[in-house]
Amino acid sequence: PRVVFSGIQPTGIPHLGNLLGALLNWVKLQRDAAPEDQLIYSIVGWHALTLPQDPKALSAARSDMLAVLLAVGLDPKRSIIFHQDENLHHAELAWILNCITPMGKLKRMTTWKSRLAASRNARDDSEVDESLLNAGLFTYPVLQAADILAYRATHVPVGEDQQQHIELCRDLAESFNRAYKGKRPLFPLPQHVITSSCRVLSLKDPSSKMSKSSPDLNSRILLTDTTAQVRSKIRGAVTDSTLGITYDPAARPGAANLLSILAACTGEEVTTLAERYADKGHGQLKADVAEAVEELIKGPRAEFERLRGEKQYLTSVAKEGAEKAGQLSEVTIREVRARIGLV
Ligand code: TYM
Known part of the structure; x- marks a missing residue:
């Protein structure tokens, strides 16, 4: 049987990227799971603390995220849905894994490298302002590995941006298994599951992913956006001035993003869609994307x-x-605890 585990940070209302890249896949997995499969979905409050959070806002976001998980269709009778911070085993295992994690591996994490880049001194590029970085940001992927390994999960449905974290988790599982042999290896090596392989890009800057942290609210569509907001954000999405539609993510990332959003919403192949829109304009494509997103x-x-x-x-x-x-x-x-000698 499979053990599926995934998590999402309670850092505000989820956007279309979270929905298409993760949450709707969680629901799909729940629908398609064999009766003996275990499904475990977590709201990861401790991960949210790696960036400054207002306590009142965090508390509200934490409760809202649970409401979101239920609203998209997760069923608490079928799936285990819980707050990471209400199960202290995650923190215990994270500490133990920290102690077998080489610093070099964490330094190579792209999420860490982008934090590091963001905290470089504006005047002197070689200097990092360390007061902007906390140790939690650095060991973030280890806590994520603990989340997964605490349940000896075999499958982890996450978006593409989390791939490196899943690889680190596999490495840590392997290191633990090697260092602490029992009758059989303790941890299975979890697999990254991308069911719809959708990486949703920013509507305003299609060179980056749609993210909760972008200051431009028009770059993302939120679950709570009204019909009018969905329309106007998609109408304002950055495309290009080439006539007709083609699916060319490298040369025409804006149009490609709209096509893949449409494909993800309707379940059609992106290449089929591209052919259908070949002679149509961006206006038509945007109107149809807005309608499909609204429907979703x-x-x-x-x-x-x-x-x-x-x-x-x-x-x-x-x-x-x-x-x-x-x-x-x-x-x-x-x-x-038994394998490492803490008994
Ligand atoms: P988080 O909260 O940033 O994002 C939740 C999920 O949404 C996906 N996602 C996207 N998918 C497609 N396009 C996008 N633009 C986009 N933006 C976000 C993410 O891939 C993710 O699946 N570290 C994790 C949370 C976590 C976790 C775990 C996940 C903590 N422990 C254990 C799995 C297993 C995170 O920050 O997700």
Whole structure:
């Protein structure tokens, strides 16, 4: 049987990239899973702390994210849905993994390198302003590995941007297995699952991914955007001035992004779509993308607005999820403690 694990940070309302790259795949996996498959989905509050968070806003975002997971269709009777910060085993395992993680590996993480680049002194490029960097940012991928390995997960559905983190997780699982041999290796090597292989790009700068951190609100579509906002953001998406539509991600990233969003929303092949739009204009493509996105989000959006006020229900789902998660990770963590000699 498969053990599926994934996580999302409670750093605000998810955008179209989170939905197409991750959350809707979680739901698809839930729908297609064999009865004996275990599905575990987590809201990773500790990861959010690597960047400054306002406590009130974090608390609201944390509860909202649970409402989102339910609104998109995750079923707490079928999947374990819980807050990472309510299962302390993750933190324990993260520490243990930290102690077998070579610094060099973490220094090579692209997420770390981009943080480092962002904190370089504006005047003197060679100097890093270390006051802008915390140790949590550096060991972030180790906590992510602990999330996954605590359940001995075999499959991890995440977007493309997380691939390097999954590779590190595999490396750590292998190192642990090698260093602490038992009757059989403790950790399976988890696989990266991309079900729709969709990397959604910024609507304003198609050289970068759609992200929660971009200051330009028009660069991303949020689950809570109104019909009018969806239309106007897509109408304002950066494309090019070439006549007709072709799918050419390198030369025409803006149009390619719209085509792949449309493909992901409708389930069609991007190349089929490109042929159909060959003689059409960007205006037509944008109108159709806006309609498809609206169609995709309108159900979950309404359900989210209903659920986010149901605080008692959300608390009870979280409590039950944390209990189930804790029971599973307990089995792993006992074996870890025994193998490393902390008994
Ligand atoms: P996070 O919260 O940044 O993003 C959640 C999920 O959304 C995907 N994603 C995208 N997919 C396609 N296009 C985009 N523009 C886009 N932006 C984001 C991400 O790939 C991710 O799947 N480190 C993780 C959270 C995490 C985790 C884990 C994931 C912590 N522990 C254990 C899996 C397993 C993160 O920051 O995701």
